[in-house]
Every structure is written in C-alpha cells, then in structure tokens.
Amino acid sequence: MDWHHETSGWSGLQFFGKMSASISHEIKNALATINETAGLLEDLTFLAEKGKPLDSERLKTLSGRIMKQVRRADEIVKNMNRFAHSIDDSVKSVELGEVLKLMAALSERFASMRGITLEMNPPSSPVAITTDPFFLNHLLWRCVDFAMNAAGQGKTVGLLTEETENGPRIRFTRLEGLAEAPAGTFPAQGEKDLLDALKAELRVDAEAGELVLALSRDISP
Amino acid sequence: MPEKVLLVDDEEDFLEALAERMQARGMEVSTTTSARDALKMTEQESYDAIVLDLMMPEMDGLEVLKTIKNRNPELQIILLTGHATVEKGIEAMKLGAMDFIEKPADLKDLMEKIKKAQAQKLILVEKQTTDKIKKIIQSKAW
Numbered sequence: 001m002d003w004h005h006e007t008s009g010w011s012g013l014q015f016f017g018k019m020s021a022s023i024s025h026e027i028k029n030a031l032a033t034i035n036e037t038a039g040l041l042e043d044l045t046f047l048a049e050k051g052k053p054l055d056s057e058r059l060k061t062l063s064g065r066i067m068k069q070v071r072r073a074d075e076i077v078k079n080m081n082r083f084a085h086s087i088d089d090s091v092k093s094v095e096l097g098e099v100l101k102l103m104a105a106l107s108e109r110f111a112s113m114r115g116i117t118l119e120m121n122p123p124s125s126p127v128a129i130t131t132d133p134f135f136l137n138h139l140l141w142r143c144v145d146f147a148m149n150a151a152g153q154g155k156t157v158g159l160l161t162e163e164t165e166n167g168p169r170i171r172f173t174r175l176e177g178l179a180e181a182p183a184g185t186f187p188a189q190g191e192k193d194l195l196d197a198l199k200a201e202l203r204v205d206a207e208a209g210e211l212v213l214a215l216s217r218d219i220s221p
Numbered sequence: 222m223p224e225k226v227l228l229v230d231d232e233e234d235f236l237e238a239l240a241e242r243m244q245a246r247g248m249e250v251s252t253t254t255s256a257r258d259a260l261k262m263t264e265q266e267s268y269d270a271i272v273l274d275l276m277m278p279e280m281d282g283l284e285v286l287k288t289i290k291n292r293n294p295e296l297q298i299i300l301l302t303g304h305a306t307v308e309k310g311i312e313a314m315k316l317g318a319m320d321f322i323e324k325p326a327d328l329k330d331l332m333e334k335i336k337k338a339q340a341q342k343l344i345l346v347e348k349q350t351t352d353k354i355k356k357i358i359q360s361k362a363w
Contacts, residue, residue, distance in 0.1 A: 028303030028324045035325035036238035
C-alpha cells in the first residue's frame with residue numbers, strides 16, 4: 001500500500017460510508033413503495049372476496065408501479081455493485097463517461113435534497129484512461145459536492161467529459177455561484193492529495209463558472 | 222371520530238398507496254410531497270398526527286419537525302424514514318417527535334401509533350383548555 005492509500009484511507013472510508021448510507025436509503029424507499037402497493041393489492045383482493053368488484057385497470061396500474069420500483073431498486077443495486085468494485089484494483093482502465101455517469105447516479109439523492117439538477121453530457125466517443133477507480137470516484141464526488149454548493153440560482157450542474165489535445169478532462173459547468181464561493185477553500189488538502197495520487201490538475205474558473213479537472217491518461221508507475 | 226392524519230413524503234407512489242390504505246381503514250388522510258406545503262397545511266388545519274419523512278428536498282425533516290412543534294406543541298409527529306440511525310432518532314425525540322419508524326413500515330404498527338397520537342393530542346388540548354380557563358378565572362375580579 002502506498003502513501004496515497006495511507007493518507008486518503010480515513011476520508012476514503014468516510015466517502016464510502018456516505019455513499020453506502022445514501023444507497024441504502026434509496027433502496028428502502030423503493031422497498032417501502034413496493035410494500036405499500038403490495039399491501040394495497042392485498043386490500044383490494046380482500047374487498048373482492050367481500051363482493052366489491054375488482055377493477056382490472058387499477059390492478060394493472062398497481063402491478064406496473066411495483067415493477068417500476070423493482071427496476072429502480074435493481075438500478076440502485078447495480079450502481080452499488082459498480083461502486084463497491086471500484087476498490088478492487090488500484091490501477092485499472094476505465095471509461096471516463098461511465099465513471100462520471102455512475103457518480104452522477106450516486107449523487108442524485110444529495111442533489112435532489114438541495115433542489116439541484118445534475119445534467120449529464122456524455123462524451124461523443126468513449127474516453128478511456130488508466131487510473132485508480134476509487135480515488136477517481138472520491139475526487140469526482142468532492143467536485144460534485146462543491147459544484148452543487150456553487151450552482152447558485154440556476155440550480156443546475158452540468159457534467160461534461162471531453163477529450164482535448166492536452167488529454168482527457170471533466171468539466172463541471174453552470175456554476176453561477178462560483179464567484180461568491182470563498183476564495184482558496186477549494187481544492188483543500190483532501191482534494192490535493194487525491195489530485196496528486198491521480199496525477200491530475202483542477203482549475204477553478206470563476207469567470208466561466210466552471211471547475212475543470214484535467215486527468216492523466218495513465219497513472220501506472 | 223376518524224383520526225385526521227397528514228402524510229408528508231416526497232415519494233409520490235408510496236404516499237398514494239399508504240394514504241389509500243389508511244383511508245380504507247377509516248382515517249381521514251391528507252397528503253403532500255412538499256415540506257413547505259406541509260408547514261402551510263399545519264397552519265391552516267389541525268391534525269391528530271403528522272407522519273413525516275425525515276429526508277426530503279427543500280427542508281430537512283428535523284427542521285420541519287422543529288418548526289411545527291414550536292408553532293403547535295400539541296401536534297403529534299411520527300417520523301418515517303429510510304435512513305434511520307440511533308442519533309437521528311434521539312435527536313427527533315428530543316425535538317418533540319412522538320415516535321420514529323423505519324421504512325418499510327408495518328401498517329398495523331403505524332396505525333396503532335396514530336391512534337396513540339390522537340389520544341395524546343386530546344389530552345394536551347384538554348390541558349391547554351383547562352389552563353386557559355384557569356388563567357381567565359384568575360385574571361378577572363369577579
């Protein structure tokens with residue numbers, strides 16, 4: 001284990017815990033809806049046994065609702081699984097758009113709590129990099145969290161992956177409140193450690209209302 | 222008298238199903254997916270119990286709880302959440318919540334808590350009325 005893993009261990013664990021708690025909350029919400037809808041079907045069946053006719057359209061709506069929640073829970077568990085596997089390898093080839101999409105999905109609840117919309121703009125063609133997947137997820141979350149605070153009145157954060165002549169990068173756009181953010185507070189030491197480990201650079205462009213994260217194509221030693 | 226309940230949760234399908242099941246069991250149920258609307262509704266109407274989701278957009282459930290309890294201490298609030306932690310539960314009880322239930326909830330359990338809330342509210346309202354009458358009697362030189 002290298003120094004990056006040592007220094008980022010505790011905050012990484014905190015990040016992992018935060019995401020896991022949010023995921024479990026989402027699963028419980030889906031389960032609660034399934035529970036009540038199934039209970040309602042049971043109530044309707046009970047009433048039918050007592051002589052009240054069953055409305056087939058109603059049954060279709062309710063079973064459709066259960067299926068929708070099962071699909072929702074399945075998607076949450078799939079994302080949870082992808083996230084959990086991000087710690088399997090300390091260096092691995094990943095597709096940047098996919099990693100950003102996963103982080104946007106994991107951040108969805110935090111965004112909705114703050115009334116923020118995360119607007120995902122996938123790359124026109126896949127952008128593959130060799131990096132530390134967990135550190136990248138952690139850094140992206142810290143950027144998304146900061147960006148949500150800086151979203152301002154617009155309440156929308158654009159997430160954009162692109163390939164430039166200087167390498168791959170991710171832009172966090174539409175940060176109208178960035179100019180009001182206290183100067184020098186971001187990136188803090190935690191982000192700097194992650195940037196260092198990922199051989200990445202972060203630029204805060206208050207004028208354009210953007211955070212620009214320039215990533216290395218390969219961090220293998 | 223049917224129990225008058227306000228359900229507050231941002232999960233619309235959950236809210237609709239739970240409300241219908243409670244109505245089928247003889248309760249008078251109002252619903253809202255917005256914490257701010259819930260605050261307005263408690264200003265305009267009186268409820269025997271408020272079943273409140275702890276994590277909602279716009280406002281934290283604990284914040285809503287605090288505001289309602291400051292304004293109407295007799296209102297009985299049951300927090301319902303998918304994010305139950307011991308700390309949050311203790312905090313909620315300290316802020317005056319009557320109870321704390323984890324999702325997915327058992328309807329029978331929830332109904333019992335609502336009936337308990339209605340009884341508790343009646344006691345509190347009766348006490349408030351008695352205190353008010355006492356105060357009037359003491360302030361008058363008969």
